Amino acid sequence: MKDVSEKIMPGLTHEHHPKYFAYYTSGVSFPGTLGDILASGLSVGVFNWINCPAGTELENIVMDWFAKALGLPKYFISDSPGSVGGGVLQNSASECIFISLLVARAHVIEQLKGDSDLHDSVFLPKLVAYTSEDAHYSMEKAAKMSLTRIRLIKTDSRGKMRVDVFKEAVLNDINNGLIPFFVMATLGTTGSAAYDNVYEIGKFSKTIPYMWFHIDGAYGANAFILPEMRRFGEGMEYADSMNVNACKMLLVNFESSAMWVKDVMIMKKALSANPVYLQHDNENKVSAIDYRNYGISLTRRMRSAKFWFVFRTYGLVGLQNHVRKLLILAKKFEKLVLDDDRFEVVNEVHLGLVCFRLKHSDDKTEKLLNIITNSRKMFMVPARLNDKFVIRYCVMYEYTEERHIIESWKVITEVATHILGQSGCTNGSLNGHP
Amino acid sequence: MKDVSEKIMPGLTHEHHPKYFAYYTSGVSFPGTLGDILASGLSVGVFNWINCPAGTELENIVMDWFAKALGLPKYFISDSPGSVGGGVLQNSASECIFISLLVARAHVIEQLKGDSDLHDSVFLPKLVAYTSEDAHYSMEKAAKMSLTRIRLIKTDSRGKMRVDVFKEAVLNDINNGLIPFFVMATLGTTGSAAYDNVYEIGKFSKTIPYMWFHIDGAYGANAFILPEMRRFGEGMEYADSMNVNACKMLLVNFESSAMWVKDVMIMKKALSANPVYLQHDNENKVSAIDYRNYGISLTRRMRSAKFWFVFRTYGLVGLQNHVRKLLILAKKFEKLVLDDDRFEVVNEVHLGLVCFRLKHSDDKTEKLLNIITNSRKMFMVPARLNDKFVIRYCVMYEYTEERHIIESWKVITEVATHILGQSGCTNGSLNGHP
Secondary structure, rough: OHHHHHHHHHHHHOOOOEEEEEOOOOOOHHHHHHHHHHHHHHOOOOOOOHHHHHHHHHHHHHHHHHHHHHHOHHHHHHHOOOOOOOOEEEOHHHHHHHHHHHHHHHHHHHHOOOOOOHHHHHHHHHHHEEEOOOOOHHHHHHHHHHHHHHEEOOOOOOOOHHHHHHHHHHHHHHOOEEEEEEEEEOOOOOOOOOOOOOHHHHHHHOOOOOEEEEOOOOHHHHHHHHHHHHHOOOOOOOEEEEEEEEEEEEOOOOOOEEEOEEEHHHHHHHHHOHHHOOOOOOOOOOOOOOOHHHHHOOOOOOOHHEEEHHHHHHHHHHHHHHHHHHHHHHHHHHHHHHHHHHEEEOOOOOOEEEEEEOOOHHHHHHHHHHEEEEHOOOOOHHHOOOOOOEEEEEEOOOOOOOHHHHHHHHHHHHHHHHHOOOOOHHHHHOOOOO | OOOHHHHHHHOOOOOOOOOOOOOOOOOOOHHHHHHHHHHHOOOOOOOHHOOOOOHHHHHHHHHHHHHHHOOOOOHOEEEEEEEOOOEEEEEOOOHHHHHHHHHHHHHHHHHOOOOOOOOOHHHHHHHEEEEEEOOOOHHHHHHHOOOOEEEEEEEOOOEEEEEHHHHHHHHHHHHHHOEEEEEEEOOOOOOOOOOOOOOHHHHOOOOOOOEEEEEEEEOOOHHHOOOHHHHHHHHHHHOOEEEEEHOOOOOOOOOEEEEOOHHHHHHHHHHHOHHHHHHHOOOOOOOOOHHHHHOOOOOOOOOOHHHHHHHHHHHOOOOOOEEEEEEHHHHHHHHHOOOOOEEEEEEOOOOOOOEEOOOHHHHHHHHHHHHHHHOOOOOEEEEEEEEEEEEEEOOOOOOOHHHHHHHHHHHHOOOOOHHOOOOOOOHHHHHOOO
């Protein structure tokens, strides 16, 4: 522990600190940590029902709870009447997106192939996936790993996928003999926390043969725990699959990426193989879920434990209060920026993220960010939005208070004053640690 | 915690129990659990250097330590002179194998494609991967997800890939205009813990253009911590990539799958994409490793912490003693089986796994296993070896002692006596819990 203190702690970027406003964080809470300790200590492999009945069933239960808490479509909830869907915990949103793409690809190929004995790959050059240019980069990576073509659809001035451009691209591709097979909409983009128009994208996608509709709600869908935020998710009922990272807003420690599919059999078909040593008497029972067929890995940690501990400890109301607090603090910061006419806010602030910049200058905004980062008083990261360099300021931590928002704004304005050549602080005053 | 005791514990299959002899387990130890608690509590995302310098560097260090402890080829060790290779921690062996296949596929396509503007997928119908029929099932799954053809090469009577059959298949495929691009050898197969002939497979693979040689040492390569076991790894220096699950023998809690590549640039090229918000000043420095380009996920847990705690607490000698104990206990069990002429041992017992059966009868062996499983006195799983039904008996747990081996053998022989119609126990005496 001496080495942890002396060698590890000084070399960490402390994501869970009230002055960390950079990436969407990996999440932490005391109950979440306790649940994860349980998973570590038990160290059971949740890969098929017989090797871990309780781990399998708990995962299924918490995925149902989580879907209900967010108001997700009923067909994602395994215990809904008539549902053939369900949830699973993956390691990351990147993994959820990649798996969705693999499943959709297998599904379209199966339909195109029919009874022919063509090699599956002959259909690949025709397949096209779509997402917005502001979607998470893992979608581009997933397409690269899947050898499928991807179109990054232009976004509007607020970072939302332009549905008109998307429709045109799809129809154009069909006219050229290509096969649109996958579209991903984002609820809460990485750059600006924009909510894509899920309703329009979903509705249109259902008119296109073979099109799989995936929703990446990694960050923004967590907010649906507040019923008043669900208007941003209208149209979710068109989705074939969806992912939400509970670590990004709901106090479950990373890795905690929930993924749901409308029809688990399509997923199992794409991801299964069945050697003798994994066979067991109960495997054909509907209730005996074998999670190895829901993802890439065979053995998997009992990730459900930390969800269970968090849900039970905070309760729905406790989690709602936490999310409301984050949104209020972000609005507080937005107001501070708007009240200073040297700055502009460049995104719609519905969630915890405020994207801002010095008016009229990429260079000065970048300089502002660099000086602040090097001062180590707080941590933010850049993004590009409408071809402008912007700074992302994201409130995520459980114990961030209003005073931290005010203090951080003081740091930003002091450096801005310095850069803009007005009187005020010197660079020297920014040295040292907060 | 009351619900954990009442609702979870009774529904777990206790992998870490002296009478659990079933799958290769997910590993546990007190130091490993403590290291994992640190990772949970810090909950930092180890995806690029700047967001987690200490986590990135610790992962690199422990991967070097681990490679040195096993006597792996120098080019896998990042701090060897001239090395361009290195290690990374993935979630599972399945993931390591899938990633290796994706990287090898991207690499061969790049070479075949040259300056042409052909779609990457046009090469897929020609690509062929190889492994043995006794290799881990995730290789077949990986080929399915990669849309590449796979040949499962026959094994010999001891479960090793038949190198003559492999060579013939490769040459035959080349003659038919196909392109062999990937072969996976196994050190410690799932069914029988067989060590493939890595030297012969590797040497031959290097004479075939484009062939990537991967070694799955998930279970068996852990034993190389004992220098006397390294003879089974002769030829590892032909490998382009390799994976070892420290959870399977070396007391690091799951998920702890180490993977090494000979040339990290080939891996990065296959798995990277680079949006603005992930760019940082140090990214082009050799020493600034961004692990997001070494696998599927962006954000990743600090898995290195549990390795560090285990290595520091047990030390090399402590881990060697633990592995030696497992091998001795397995040999003890093998001797008990060999001394009873109703039974036969059907694998070479070099590691912790003994595969055995009642002579001359699949049916009776299966019945034996089912009665024992239903009695809940101990847990074993089946496998098929040379088309025979066999029972896997695997010693893995840190606190398994000789008395547990003797007690478990007593259970087995009592049920065997009952099944073979000889006098002895009735089914009734096997009811109830141990």
